[in-house]
Amino acid sequence: MPSHLPSLGNSSRVLVWGAGGAIGAALISHLSDDPRIAHIYAIGRRPFAGAATNLTALTADFGDEAAIADVAAKCAADGQPLDAVIVATGVLHDTAAGIAPEKTWRSLSADQLQHIFTVNTIGPALIGKHFLPLLARNKRAIFAALSARVGSISDNRMGGWHAYRASKAALNMMLKNFAIELARRNPEAICAGLHPGTVNSDLSAPFQSNVPAQGLFTADFSAAQLLAVLDRLGPQDSGHLFAWDGARIEP
Numbered sequence: 448m449p450s451h452l453p454s455l456g457n458s459s460r461v462l463v464w465g466a467g468g469a470i471g472a473a474l475i476s477h478l479s480d481d482p483r484i485a486h487i488y489a490i491g492r493r494p495f496a497g498a499a500t501n502l503t504a505l506t507a508d509f510g511d512e513a514a515i516a517d518v519a520a521k522c523a524a525d526g527q528p529l530d531a532v533i534v535a536t537g538v539l540h541d542t543a544a545g546i547a548p549e550k551t552w553r554s555l556s557a558d559q560l561q562h563i564f565t566v567n568t569i570g571p572a573l574i575g576k577h578f579l580p581l582l583a584r585n586k587r588a589i590f591a592a593l594s595a596r597v598g599s600i601s602d603n604r605m606g607g608w609h610a611y612r613a614s615k616a617a618l619n620m621m622l623k624n625f626a627i628e629l630a631r632r633n634p635e636a637i638c639a640g641l642h643p644g645t646v647n648s649d650l651s652a653p654f655q656s657n658v659p660a661q662g663l664f665t666a667d668f669s670a671a672q673l674l675a676v677l678d679r680l681g682p683q684d685s686g687h688l689f690a691w692d693g694a695r696i697e698p
Contacts, residue, residue: 450481450482450483451477451478451481451671451674451675451678452478452481452483452484452530452531452589452674452677452678453483453678454587454678454679455483455530455531455587455589456483456530456586456587457483457485458483458485459483459484459485459530459531460484460485460486460487460488460527460528460529460530460531461478461484461486461487461488461529461530461531461532461533462487462488462490462522462529462531462532462533462578463475463478463487463488463489463490463533463535464490464491464509464532464533464534464535464536464574465490465491465534465535465536465537465593466489466490466491466495466497466504466535467491467492467493467495468491468535468536468537469646469647469666470535470593470643470646470666470669470670470673471489471491471533471535471536472495472497472666473665473666473667473669473670473671474533474535474670474673474674475487475489475495475497475502476497476667476670477667477670477671477674478674479497479499479501479502484501485501486501486502486503487499487501487502487503488502488503488505488518488522488529489502489503489504489505490504490505490506490507490518491504491506491507492506492507492508493506494506505518505521505522509536509566509570509571509573509574510565510566510569510570512573512577515573515574515576515577516577518577519577519578519581522578522581523581528581528582528583528584528588529578529581529582529583529588530582530583530587530588530589531588531589531590531591531677532574532578532579532581532582532589532590532591533589533591533592533677534570534571534574534575534591534592534593535592535593536566536567536570536571536592536593537566537567537593537595538562538563538566538567539608539611541562544562546559546562546563548607548608548610548611549607549608549609549610550607551607552609554609555609555610559610560609560610560613563610563611563614564610564613564614564617566614567611567614567615567617567618568614568615568617568618568621571592571618571621572618572621574592575590575592575621575625578590579625579628579629579638582629582633582636583633584632584633585633585635586633586635587635587636587637588633588635588636588637589636589637589638589639589677589680590625590629590636590637590638590639591637591638591639591640591641591673591677592618592622592640592641593640593641593642593643594615594618594619594622594640594641594642594688595611595615595642596642596690596696597611597612597615598612598614598615598616598618598619598640598688599616599619599688599696599697599698600616600698601697601698602696602697616698618640619640619688619698622638622639622640622686622688623686623687623698625638625686626638626639626685626686627686629685630682630685634682635682636682636685637677637680637681637682637684637685638685638686639677639680639684639685639686639687639688639689640687640688640689641673641676641677641688641689641690641691642688642689642690642691642696643664643669643670643672643673643691644664644669644672644690644691645663645664646663646664646665646666646669647663647664647665647666664691669691672691672692673691675693676689676690676691676692676693679693
């Protein structure tokens with residue numbers, strides 16, 4: 448069976464937050480097949496249905512900091528550090544809540560902005576607050592979160608999608624801050640943002656008609672690519688955003 452994060456070494460422990468999403472589930476599937484991974488924590492709003500013997504499924508809503516802290520306490524209960532934490536969450540639209548990407552500033556809504564920032568920025572930030580201290584010290588360790596190319600300010604040519612772009616740009620800044628602080632604790636640690644490409648998932652479903660077939664990825668493909676990207680990153684890459692093909696995206 449292939450090893451997807453061999454740089455972490457044997458008997459590594461990995462946590463994926465966002466197990467209920469397409470990419471999160473695919474990440475867990477790949478990691479479950481990796482003989483080097485000793486244990487996987489799968490965190491989501493609903494119980495994860497995976498049957499791997501080395502998997503612990505926990506439920507929490509990252510809009511509730513107390514729930515995040517409780518999950519962190521459970522993961523730390525055996526005294527063993529985590530080697531990697533991957534936050535695979537995000538929201539672009541929510542039909543039930545009447546949320547869609549804004550095409551103009553006239554569509555801006557305080558409620559929509561708050562919802563998008565809670566999911567895309569505040570949630571990952573609070574996960575970082577409680578899980579960065581659980582990462583292994585004095586060895587390679589990884590904290591990563593799904594971001595997006597449209598969160599790049601320098602790459603913005605079209606405007607629109609105000610809340611989504613701004614929330615991902617804010618997440619990128621948060622990851623940069625985390626990287627600087629994390630390096631003081633462990634110079635071998637890496638904190639990075641990941642752009643998964645356009646994945647055939649609920650997040651991109653309403654916008655796939657304009658995506659060429661070769662540019663629409665399966666969650667399985669994207670997850671495998673992202674793990675390979677993480678495996679190649681070094682401490683000098685910490686604090687930056689990388690696409691699914693390993694290309695660095697400028698802020």
